Amino acid sequence: MIRAALKSLLGRKLRLLMSTFAIVLGVAFVTGSLVFSDTLGRSFTALFASTVGDVVVRPVGGTTTQGSPSTQTLPAALVDELAEVPGAARADGNVTAVGVFVVDTDGKVVGGLGPPALGGNWNDAPAGHGLSGLVVQEGREPRREGEVVLDERTAERGGYDVGDTIPFVTSTDRLNLEAELVGVAEFAEGGSLNGATLAQFDTVTAQELFLEGRDVFNDAWVTAEDGVSQEELAARVREVLPEGVEAVTGDDAADESASDLLEAVSFLTTFLLIFAGISLVVGSFLIVNTFSILVAQRSRELALLRALGASTRQVTWSVQLEALVLGLVGSTVGLGLGVLLAQGIRAVTSSFGLDLTGQGLVFEPRTVLAAYAVGVLVTMAAAWLPARRTARIAPVQALRDDVALPEGSMRRRLWAGLALVVGGLAALAAGLFADVPRAGWWVGLGVLAVLLGVAAASPVVSRPFLSAARAAYARVFGAVGNLAGQNGLRNPRRTTATASALMIGLTLACTMAIVGDSAKATVDRSVAESFVGDYVVSSAFGGEFSPAIADRMAEVDGVASVLRERFAFGERDGDGQGVSATDPDTVDDLGLTLVEGTADPLRDGTVVVEESWAEDEGLTVGDTVTLDLPTGEARWEVVGLFEDNPIVFFPLLTTVDTLLDAGFADRDNYVVVDAEDGARGAGLQERLEEVVADSPVVTVKDEAGFAAEQREPIDQLVLMIFALLGLALVIAVLGIVNTLALSVIERTREVGLLRAIGLSRAQLRLMITLESVVIAVLGAVLGTVLGTFFGVALMRALRDEGLDVVSVPVGQLAAFLAVAVVVGVLAAVLPARRAARLDVLRAIATD
């Protein structure tokens, strides 16, 4: 029996190849996701192991919640003291700053604007556990002012060699500086900076640049002597530390940083695994379909086996055995393809700024296990339904001329499908509107259930569509159209299962299109409502920039006034909470509408609070707001409540000096420029741009430009999702190709008959193309309807988050339908050619 199964498998190499396609792609996606996220994780872990000492000594609150250093520092004397601690081999002070951008030879900032541009001081302190950490590969370390060391990748990206002069742009008071590249450094133990850039100066210069010239450090590393553990050393170090300074082991510090960063990029892994899930669901449809067709085609052969004495079980298992072999073959190929895919993802993310090229791909044994488990299990599970159906083949059917597989009841399918849809809708509603834990899972499973339900019910539900398509085809294309339409109706399960693969991809694409379009519409509206002044100055990703920019802009000819806004983040009851701040004398320019109290004058240590937030928090004028900040708990008096104002980015507004006192660096995030009457447009924007010409990350925008900038990240995200959904589309197209090709094989004799009685090759190709288009359009229509529904539902659920504009991009959805037609035509090319090439005589003679 086993031999019979294997023989039949080998006897159908073409079918084997086609059925494996779906498995290969699904497994490739899983493998790709896993390899990529392992690579990402390894790169982070390796990086952070190399960027901590045995014991890290740092001021409490030394970093803001965003990871940038605060104004809290360690005195140099403390570092000397640490070196004397018993068990300490040495102690080194570190200077760290963010926003030190390297400008490349073309005058552009190196790296994306996402990963940080780090600056600091060079020291040769070894990293924890005796790792070398950063070592100079070429040249030497920086020794005096005007010398700098870059990491190898940054030097390479900037196009610089040792000896070149490197321009920098910083967000500190010193906007621009230049230094000679004296050395190139690299992590000796591996680990990539993931797109971050690193510029290191000698300690005195670094202190001069980033710490106002004080002899202090942002943190310090203490290196353990041989035989002293990190824990022991940390305990001893703690004994000498003054208040407000803490010591953590390097392992803890590395874990902390790595997990912070991994969390920050975990969305990427989640994202990829979601797409792996999508491709597997889509893939399962194809496998079920492929096996159903294969089993149907072999039903006579299976009946013969039964007639010769094979048991039901044996026949069923022979099909499962085929599935097993296919699963193994598919998984193996998919595994290889997945590695290539991971390489592709790595290339794509590096163009987004997450540069992993320094880290080799990480191939964990788990990836192999997962690939085979997924490939084999999904294949066998998907083949189980068709295999079970073989049990119902009666031996006597071997003797009949036309063997039709007994089909399960359509009605049962319809009810099962409807039950799934109802259950899925309930889960979706719970996830979107009710307050359930893990709402994301509810939504995801709800969507999946609805999709599966629709797929299950669609042989019944889609009937009217298929009938209408047949009628339309018959009208337009005559007999050939009628034949094609009839073929679509011949086996509605097969047609709709094939369409379902496309449906899933398009549902998600439509949902994304609506969410993206609505988000952009929301951005446009809120910009239109909130844009005050004539120009805004901002940095990419809301980053900070030097306050000198606002000062200089105030001097520009034609500028009436300049309003600066800066952001700070603290914690309130354990949750992050942002605070806005501005100069007290420019509060008026914000156009605040006070409902209670006064903002004039806004004194240091007081806040005005957004009305709705105050209501949620139960605050009113005269109360005190408490917030955990790097310097400890801040208590600010509420002096006024204002109507929600989109230009005040956070519900709390205080003065610039208040934030400076709280330990935040002197940096602006947002500057609004008011032009003098009539000055607008008269080259004013150009003059303002001149001010920031040396700061490539800072831009000057008018209202339209600002709106466009705000829309850009949404566009990028949507585009990225479309690109990934494109893969689901490819799987779906292959599914259609597969089904059509198998149908052509199955209908060889019919094709022969049609050719014999006068159907031309062109007509035959047209017939198959029309069949393909009907499948594609069915999938697209179902997908568009479901996607629109999901998209609108999602936007309704997000109404409370301020995304209250629901915008349906009709043009885009129409484009999807058009794409579906094209997809249908393309999918038919190969099967149609195959059919047209069939030798008429041989086709007629085929069993």
Add this chain to the structure above:
Amino acid sequence: MVRGIVSPMTEPAARVRNLTKTYGSGQALVRALDDVSVDLLAGEFTAVMGPSGSGKSTLMHCCAGLDTADSGQVLVGEQDLTTMGDKALTRLRRDEIGFVFQSFNLVPTLTAGENIVLPLSIAGRRPDRRWYDVVVDTVGLRDRLHHKPNELSGGQQQRVAVARALVSRPRIVFADEPTGNLDSRAGAEVLELLRRSVSAPPEEGGGQTVVMVTHDPVAAAYTDRVVFLADGRVVDELRHPDREQVLEVMARMSAPA
């Protein structure tokens, strides 16, 4: 030695001249057709008989534009099939030739009525209503026209196939073992139908030319003329045969030379 039969009596519907076709090469060379010349006469019901491998099916396939020969000529009307490309052959099959096969004659997704007019609708032509009615009445399937093939018996399916072959008024109808899969009664009905399509008055659906490949002497007895093939050559011919004569020739052919 009889190399072929060329009858000057009536106008031939198709003429085969020195047709040769071989398969394989060297030791395995098979001469399916070996310099065959034969006229298939208009308005006659001709049977082509011979043992398995005699070349009878190959001859029919070549005459019907389904297969190509190595050398020689096949003329249907004035058209030389051996010089025609796929497009022209397809059009010839559609417009000039009708087919009835042994099995799987109908498109399963179409009703009996749709199957009957299929060659016409593929050509984008409307059936001649009166002729269609004559054909449908002749095959006796008026009450079955809206049924799908799987709702019809084997005999009924084959009658639909005959109707389809007749409806476009082709120059020749080729039938390849049309009764091979039928019981004797259903087979008799189909043969009767083919016979009538040849000999009935034109207004009742007659006047057709039919060529049938068969190995059944009973079937051959319905025809006007039997052409016998052996080893790719025409070896004998009978006019107005009955079952016994046919059996006799067959016995002679299978006897050791």
